[in-house]
Amino acid sequence: MTFGDLGRNALSNLGRRKVRTMLTSIGVIVGILTIVTMVSLGIGVRLEINKQFKAIGLERVFIRPQEGERNFFTQFAPPQRSKPITDAEVARWRQLPKVKEVVAEVDLPLGVASGLRIGDRTQQISVEGPANALNQVPFQQPPTAIAGQIELPSTAGSMVLTAGALRELNIGRDQAPSLVGQSVEIVLQAPRGEQQAFSFTVVGVSTDESPVVRVPLPDRIAMKSWWFNKPELLKSDGYDSVTILADDVNTASALVGQIRAEGFRVQSLELILSLADQVFTVINVMLSSVGGLALLVASLGIVNTMIMSIYERTREIGTLKAIGASRGDIRLMFMLEAGLIGLMGGVIGILAGYGLGKLLNRVILWYIEREQLPVRGDFFVVTPSLVLYSLLFATLIGIVAGLYPANQAAKLDPLMALRHE
Amino acid sequence: MHTAAPIISARKLARRYAMGKEAVMALNGVDLEIQRGEFVALIGPSGSGKSTLLNLIGGLDRPTSGEIWIEDLELGKATDKRLVHYRRDRIGFIFQSFNLLPTRSAAENVEVPLMLAGVGRRQRRERALQLLAQVGLAKRAGHKPNELSGGEMQRVAVARALANQPALLLADEPTGNLDSKTGKEILNLLRDTIQAQGLTLVLVTHDLNVASCADRIVHMLDGRVAQIEIADERAARVELAEEVLP
Numbered sequence: 001m002t003f004g005d006l007g008r009n010a011l012s013n014l015g016r017r018k019v020r021t022m023l024t025s026i027g028v029i030v031g032i033l034t035i036v037t038m039v040s041l042g043i044g045v046r047l048e049i050n051k052q053f054k055a056i057g058l059e060r061v062f063i064r065p066q067e068g069e070r071n072f073f074t075q076f077a078p079p080q081r082s083k084p085i086t087d088a089e090v091a092r093w094r095q096l097p098k099v100k101e102v103v104a105e106v107d108l109p110l111g112v113a114s115g116l117r118i119g120d121r122t123q124q125i126s127v128e129g130p131a132n133a134l135n136q137v138p139f140q141q142p143p144t145a146i147a148g149q150i151e152l153p154s155t156a157g158s159m160v161l162t163a164g165a166l167r168e169l170n171i172g173r174d175q176a177p178s179l180v181g182q183s184v185e186i187v188l189q190a191p192r193g194e195q196q197a198f199s200f201t202v203v204g205v206s207t208d209e210s211p212v213v214r215v216p217l218p219d220r221i222a223m224k225s226w227w228f229n230k231p232e233l234l235k236s237d238g239y240d241s242v243t244i245l246a247d248d249v250n251t252a253s254a255l256v257g258q259i260r261a262e263g264f265r266v267q268s269l270e271l272i273l274s275l276a277d278q279v280f281t282v283i284n285v286m287l288s289s290v291g292g293l294a295l296l297v298a299s300l301g302i303v304n305t306m307i308m309s310i311y312e313r314t315r316e317i318g319t320l321k322a323i324g325a326s327r328g329d330i331r332l333m334f335m336l337e338a339g340l341i342g343l344m345g346g347v348i349g350i351l352a353g354y355g356l357g358k359l360l361n362r363v364i365l366w367y368i369e370r371e372q373l374p375v376r377g378d379f380f381v382v383t384p385s386l387v388l389y390s391l392l393f394a395t396l397i398g399i400v401a402g403l404y405p406a407n408q409a410a411k412l413d414p415l416m417a418l419r420h421e
Numbered sequence: 422m423h424t425a426a427p428i429i430s431a432r433k434l435a436r437r438y439a440m441g442k443e444a445v446m447a448l449n450g451v452d453l454e455i456q457r458g459e460f461v462a463l464i465g466p467s468g469s470g471k472s473t474l475l476n477l478i479g480g481l482d483r484p485t486s487g488e489i490w491i492e493d494l495e496l497g498k499a500t501d502k503r504l505v506h507y508r509r510d511r512i513g514f515i516f517q518s519f520n521l522l523p524t525r526s527a528a529e530n531v532e533v534p535l536m537l538a539g540v541g542r543r544q545r546r547e548r549a550l551q552l553l554a555q556v557g558l559a560k561r562a563g564h565k566p567n568e569l570s571g572g573e574m575q576r577v578a579v580a581r582a583l584a585n586q587p588a589l590l591l592a593d594e595p596t597g598n599l600d601s602k603t604g605k606e607i608l609n610l611l612r613d614t615i616q617a618q619g620l621t622l623v624l625v626t627h628d629l630n631v632a633s634c635a636d637r638i639v640h641m642l643d644g645r646v647a648q649i650e651i652a653d654e655r656a657a658r659v660e661l662a663e664e665v666l667p
């Protein structure tokens with residue numbers, strides 16, 4: 001028998017029992033639908049995360065000093081650093097080839113009691129550095145200015161307020177312009193009983209919702225030295241973090257290894273991204289297993305249908321064998337039928353999975369719209385290889401399920417089969 | 422005719438069926454030679470082994486002992502593959518209950534052996550239509566078996582048996598499910614066909630009137646050949662032409 005004849009034959013036999021064929025392939029449809037939806041979600045989300053991370057810049061390397069473990073009692077003490085990031089290190093990194101920019105930062109430690117005094121009002125508030133790649137959150141729009149400028153000057157004594165801070169202070173956003181240029185103070189209250197005020201001039205208010213004030217590096221160094229009572233803070237403790245912006249991703253990757261070898265804690269977005277990739281692969285495999293389980297059940301359904309249809313067609317099989325069909329012919333005939341049930345389920349499952357993805361994407365986009373997140377695009381991406389592999393898999397499931405029944409049919413004794421009623 | 426090598430020769434052919442502890446000797450030492458172009462009827466009481474012998478000749482079953490030669494092929498020791506090709510290319514089987522494929526049209530049923538042999542679609546359709554015309558069913562080519570009468574179904578089966586141009590036709594009670602008039606028509610069709618094309622026909626029947634059309638009548642009894650009767654050819658013809666079968 002030629003392959004074309006086998007195919008036509010299988011199709012016409014499946015067409016004889018349309019309802020049964022459809023019902024049998026529903027299992028495959030559900031399985032493939034699940035797999036396609038889940039995997040396309042995995043692919044879509046991964047692509048979106050990649051896009052977000054790339055927007056921040058994969059060329060960045062984040063460096064921190066190694067620190068001793070902190071516990072409940074030492075969490076407010078100055079950190080124990082065997083190798084601080086000193087000005088010398090920063091200067092050396094600036095000289096490295098293919099390095100665009102090096103930003104060193106000092107953070108006020110957890111638990112610093114800092115109050116913002118505007119006029120006669122004082123409000124507890126956190127003091128932070130300028131917004132940068134380190135604290136920029138993916139899936140969030142970068143803040144814009146409500147009033148003044150939100151680009152923090154590097155000279156001491158300037159401050160950017162946030163919308164979050166205004167809320168804490170009970171000041172309406174409409175009054176933000178009047179704050180620009182105003183003098184304010186940050187008052188530190190040290191546990192040793194002393195108190196110290198630092199003066200600032202407000203240069204702008206940003207839409208940032210976190211309740212913080214942003215002040216330049218020199219001020220933070222001054223505040224931190226006073227807090228720990230360490231006048232030579234930079235020499236003893238060094239910087240808390242350094243961000244290096246390299247020319248390209250490869251340089252960044254190379255820097256990660258190089259600076260780690262120097263004894264610092266180093267991370268890059270690329271590292272985080274590859275970790276995220278691994279996590280997504282695991283999640284994807286787990287979710288697809290659900291579809292795989294459905295396919296396993298579906299394959300049992302196919303086995304059942306094939307056994308039934310072979311029983312019904314025993315006389316036909318006997319006739320065919322009597323007039324010259326070989327075992328191989330009969331086996332191929334039934335395996336092809338089972339494979340076609342799988343393939344059909346696969347095609348419908350992929351279409352349904354694609355449709356479901358589109359539908360869910362609309363729901364997600366509607367939700368994102370409501371939450372005003374700056375993300376658009378497809379979270380369900382059906383790639384050609386996903387289609388191809390799903391089809392192959394569905395067909396394979398059918399064929400494997402057809403193996404046993406087809407073999408039984410091929411083994412039938414023609415005389416016995418002809419006597420079958 | 423009798424000088425040439427026989428197309429079928431059985432030697433000490435036996436077929437035993439194990440039925441639990443007991444064994445049934447369906448065939449118990451059959452020696453038989455059939456010449457090319459002969460029409461042989463197998464006749465005998467029920468259970469005498471007629472079908473068993475026919476199935477052995479048709480390669481649907483294998484003997485327990487003895488030999489069954491079809492020209493230069495010994496079926497008992499032939500490989501499965503040779504047996505399949507033998508059934509497909511060298512014999513045409515006609516059954517009592519027709520055994521047409523129920524979902525296929527008459528033409529498609531005739532095409533099946535050609536399809537199994539890998540003949541192209543247009544070529545085999547042409548041959549099927551030609552064969553259906555030959556058996557007088559040119560107008561029924563598109564009919565499904567359940568749209569045909571018993572006689573018409575058996576004609577389709579005859580056309581199917583002829584599809585691969587076999588030298589040997591085997592028929593197990595081909596008129597058993599038909600009324601006498603239709604049965605006679607089928608018998609005439611078979612006889613005319615083998616005469617026109619020089620085919621050999623081995624036909625199992627219960628009906629002495631049917632058997633009397635044959636060149637030779639082989640009487641079976643308890644798995645053996647009891648008697649071989651050489652029919653008077655002319656007498657048989659007159660009989661068929663004049664006597665109305667009961």
Ligand SMILES: Nc1ncnc2c1ncn2[C@@H]1O[C@H](COP(=O)(O)OP(=O)(O)OP(=O)(O)O)[C@@H](O)[C@H]1O
Nearest residue numbers: 438440445446447466467468469470471472473474
């Ligand atoms: N598959 C089988 N298993 C067991 N015994 C069998 C089998 N086939 C045939 N027999 C036995 O072999 C003997 C011969 O059977 P066979 O079918 O050849 O008879 P027959 O001459 O064709 O009879 P009928 O005229 O009724 O068709 C019978 O006794 C039958 O019971």
Ligand SMILES: [Mg+2]
Nearest residue numbers: 471472473593
């Ligand atoms: Mg019989």
